[in-house]
Amino acid sequence: MKTHDMGTFFEERAEAGARTVTHLSRPFDIAPQDGTTYDVEQLASLVRGAAGWLAAAGVGPGDRVAIAKDNHWDIDLLACAAIRVGALPSLIPNHLPAETQQLMLERLTPSLLVTTAGTLDAAWSTHTDLTALAERILTIDGTARGALSLDSVRGHEPPPPHRRHEDEPLIVVPTSGTTGVPKLVLHSTNTIIRRLASFEAHRWPVIVAKPDDTVATASSFTHGRTFCWTAVTYSLAPQSVVVVADHDVDTAEELFRAHPPTVLEGLPATYIQWLPMSARDDNPFTDVRLYVGTYDAVHPTTVRTYLGASTRWGALWAQGWGQTELGPLTFRFFTRRSVAKTAERHPTTRNQGRPIPLKTRLRVVDPETFAPVRPSTPGLIMAKTAACCLGYIGEQHRWEEKADGSWFNTGDIGTRTWLGNVVFVDREVDHIPAMSCVELEDVIDDRILQVLECVVLGTPGRRPLPVVVTGDGSLDKTAWEAAVRDLPELDEPLVFTWDQVPRTGTGKVRRLKLRECLADLSATYGTGRWT
Numbered sequence: 001m002k003t004h005d006m007g008t009f010f011e012e013r014a015e016a017g018a019r020t021v022t023h024l025s026r027p028f029d030i031a032p033q034d035g036t037t038y039d040v041e042q043l044a045s046l047v048r049g050a051a052g053w054l055a056a057a058g059v060g061p062g063d064r065v066a067i068a069k070d071n072h073w074d075i076d077l078l079a080c081a082a083i084r085v086g087a088l089p090s091l092i093p094n095h096l097p098a099e100t101q102q103l104m105l106e107r108l109t110p111s112l113l114v115t116t117a118g119t120l121d122a123a124w125s126t127h128t129d130l131t132a133l134a135e136r137i138l139t140i141d142g143t144a145r146g147a148l149s150l151d152s153v154r155g156h157e158p159p160p161p162h163r164r165h166e167d168e169p170l171i172v173v174p175t176s177g178t179t180g181v182p183k184l185v186l187h188s189t190n191t192i193i194r195r196l197a198s199f200e201a202h203r204w205p206v207i208v209a210k211p212d213d214t215v216a217t218a219s220s221f222t223h224g225r226t227f228c229w230t231a232v233t234y235s236l237a238p239q240s241v242v243v244v245a246d247h248d249v250d251t252a253e254e255l256f257r258a259h260p261p262t263v264l265e266g267l268p269a270t271y272i273q274w275l276p277m278s279a280r281d282d283n284p285f286t287d288v289r290l291y292v293g294t295y296d297a298v299h300p301t302t303v304r305t306y307l308g309a310s311t312r313w314g315a316l317w318a319q320g321w322g323q324t325e326l327g328p329l330t331f332r333f334f335t336r337r338s339v340a341k342t343a344e345r346h347p348t349t350r351n352q353g354r355p356i357p358l359k360t361r362l363r364v365v366d367p368e369t370f371a372p373v374r375p376s377t378p379g380l381i382m383a384k385t386a387a388c389c390l391g392y393i394g395e396q397h398r399w400e401e402k403a404d405g406s407w408f409n410t411g412d413i414g415t416r417t418w419l420g421n422v423v424f425v426d427r428e429v430d431h432i433p434a435m436s437c438v439e440l441e442d443v444i445d446d447r448i449l450q451v452l453e454c455v456v457l458g459t460p461g462r463r464p465l466p467v468v469v470t471g472d473g474s475l476d477k478t479a480w481e482a483a484v485r486d487l488p489e490l491d492e493p494l495v496f497t498w499d500q501v502p503r504t505g506t507g508k509v510r511r512l513k514l515r516e517c518l519a520d521l522s523a524t525y526g527t528g529r530w531t
Contacts, residue, residue, distance in 0.1 A: 004193060004231060006170070007051070007084030008161050010044035013234050020234060022241045025255050028074040029116070030140050030150070040234065043077065050081035051158035054112065057138050057148055061086030061162050063111035064172075066134060067222075068092035068101060068119055071505070072245040075221040076230050078114060079171055086162030087111075090172035090184060090393070091222035093505040098123035098130065100181055105133035107184055107394025108172070112136045117144040166190040172393055173224035175324045176295070176504045178427075178511060180531065184393035185224065185324045192224060195387035196327040197231035199359060207290065207318055207333075209238040209263055216242035216261035218252065218270045220505040224324050225294050229265065238263070249277050256284035265292035269507020271302050272452055273498070278309040285309040293319045294328075295506045297424060297438070299445045299453075300349050304339045321352040321424060323410055327387040329360045330422050341446070350439060352414075352422045360385045363407070364416050367428065370404070378425050380530070381414045382407045402530050411530035429528035430511055432458035435488055440464070447483035450476060452498060455509050456490070459521050463491040467514065473497040494518070 004012060013020075022043065024036040031046060038046075059065055065082040067075055067089055075091060082089035090108050092101055094116075101123070105113065113134035118141065123130045131137050137147035164170070166189040174182035201208070209215045215238045219226045233241060242259045244252050247270045264285065266274070271293070278285055289312045293303075303317045316335060322328035332353025339348055355362045364379040365372055373379040384407050391399040402409040413425040425436045437456040444454040444466065453469040466484075468475055475495045484490055502513040512528075515521040 004197075004235070005083075005161065005163065006080050006189070006193065006227075006231065007047075009080060009231065010040060010047050010234070013237070014041040014044045018234065018237045020237050020239065020241055022243060023255065023259050024073070025244045025246055025251050026072075028077070029069055029072055030074045030078065046074075047077050047080045047084065048158055049154075050078055051084040052156040053138070053150065053153040054081055054087065054114075055085050055159055056153035056156035057112055057136055059085055059087050059112050060159075063087045064090060064108055066090045066092050066105055066108055066110040066113045066115075068094050068113065068115045068130075069140060070094055070116065070118075070245075071221055073221050073226070073230075073243045076227050079227060080230075081158075083170065084161050085159060086164065088169050088172060091174060091227075093174055093177070093182065093220070093222045094119060095505045096177070096182070098126045098128035100177075101130060102128050102133060103181055104174070104184060105130065110134045112138060114138045114140065116141045117147075120144045120147070164189070166194060169390060171224070171227060173227065173324060174222060176223075176506050176508050178504055178508050180512060182504075183324075183395060183398065186390040186393055187224065188390055191387050191389055192228055192327070193231055195359070195385070197228045197235070199356075200228070201232045201235040203236075206316065209233060209236040211237065211239060213238040213262045214240045214242060214259055215263045216244065216256065216259075216265070218244035218247050218266040220267065220507075221245075223295070223506060224327075228327070247273065249274060253277050253284060260284055260287045262287050263290045263292070264288050265294065267507045268293065268296045268298045268302075269503065271298060271306065272507075275302065275305055275452075278305050283309045286311045288312065289315055291315075291317045293317060294322075296508055297321065297349050297352070299442055300339050300341075301446050303334050303349060304336075304341065307334070307336045307339065319349065319352065321422065325389045326383055326385055326408060326410070328356060329362060329383055329385065329410075330355050332421075350424050350436070350442065351417075352424055354420050355422070359387070362416070362422060364414060367413075375416050375418045378413050378415050378431075380428060381410045381412045381422065383410055384408070409530045427511075427526070427531070429524055429526035429531050430458065431526050432456075432464060433525060435464075437464070440466075440487060440490075443487065444468070444483055448476075448479050450479065453501075453509070455501075455511065455514065457511065457515060457518075457521055458525050459523050460525060461523075462520075463489055465491040465518075465521065466493040467501070467518075468493045468495045469498055469501055470495060471497070473500070 022038045079089035320328040361384040441454040455467040502510040
């Protein structure tokens with residue numbers, strides 16, 4: 001894959017003869033009348049048209065364009081349109097509270113906010129006026145006071161594509177926000193396309209999309225991963241692409257029955273929610289040869305179930321560990337054999353594999369002295385990669401706190417094995433001395449089928465508190481006692497349903513927010529200094 005200009009990416013792919021057909025779970029919000037099937041030329045036309053809308057709304061080179069709308073892949077198409085006119089797109093998760101969106105927009109100071117009337121109304125209902133935070137507002141789903149409507153800017157020819165240097169700012173993407181307000185991460189073409197997408201789009205055997213593949217994704221489309229995924233997938237030109245905008249089981253199953261995936265990428269939380277679908281004999285994953293896990297590690301039970309759902313010989317689960325600021329840092333492949341259930345307590349999916357060859361260097365250091373520690377000793381993980389982002393919009397001081405020369409502090413606690421593999425222990429802010437919360441969570445999930453998710457919270461002066469998520473908010477006490485009998489002493493579990501636990505747009509549990517919702521849990525062992 002050559003270094004593409006993402007503003008004209010789909011035009012380039014159409015001119016190169018790409019024949020990929022895209023199937024959507026619902027029409028794009030920016031083109032509700034155009035159905036759910038697109039070829040590459042139609043995607044190019046949509047991006048070109050959207051560039052005309054932005055130009056008509058007064059956007060030009062150097063302007064910042066904030067995009068805050070319901071989750072769908074047209075978020076990335078709008079980003080491409082903004083890039084085409086020379087602007088800097090910034091993706092704002094629409095699930096966030098209005099006051100959080102307000103703070104992010106204040107840091108961004110955009111020339112244009114592309115949003116929906118529903119988003120503005122929801123903000124006004126909480127006495128938050130998002131229209132005051134951008135020079136102009138463009139609503140894509142109707143009219144709103146003080147805003148341009150999509151109908152008022154349709155039909156305008158876009159200006160010629162604006163070209164930028166590879167090291168100039170290209171896009172702003174948010175972090176997940178598990179520890180507070182998402183940071184606005186600034187990437188260039190060099191960092192997110194040339195260093196990340198180009199590497200992933202090489203014709204590696206087995207692990208990339210092939211011409212006869214059906215590649216499916218269910219993601220948070222404000223995340224930098226999906227922008228990178230867009231460049232990678234359409235460069236590889238599989239037979240078809242399936243985009244699941246709404247992740248509920250019924251919607252996904254209907255789409256997958258019509259277009260059975262052979263490569264599937266999803267959020268960890270989405271994989272968990274789809275477990276009932278994967279357990280059926282006639283499940284829609286029988287032809288999947290490659291599952292891709294990103295954003296966060298996945299429980300061994302989940303990996304085991306999906307690999308078992310496929311009837312393909314040699315089905316693989318590719319797991320990456322990384323961060324929005326850095327891209328993937330390590331990778332590992334799981335097979336049916338490697339995740340087979342054993343009596344061992346240590347779950348296999350916390351071993352994240354080795355650093356990406358020729359791309360990433362990692363070292364583990366003491367959190368206080370920053371001196372390197374011996375293998376198998378927990379410490380802060382530092383990373384060095386040419387894909388490292390340019391900084392944080394509006395919070396450069398936080399970036400400088402985490403940067404140590406050419407090394408970046410991930411804020412994660414982990415160990416290196418003698419063979420160089422990375423074993424993830426905890427986020428520094430969540431870490432309990434001499435144990436791993438995520439290990440306990442994996443073990444509990446593996447031992448109790450009723451448990452969808454478990455979060456262990458540590459607070460000085462009290463036993464670790466397990467927060468357990470089940471389908472109906474109940475938990476079998478006998479099964480619980482049997483599951484934790486050989487684990488460190490834990491407090492009595494709190495049991496919730498899925499929707500009762502605060503989550504990010506990528507489905508991760510917002511642990512600090514969860515602490516705020518529970519009494520006497522505000523104190524942590526970790527400093528949170530590098531979150």
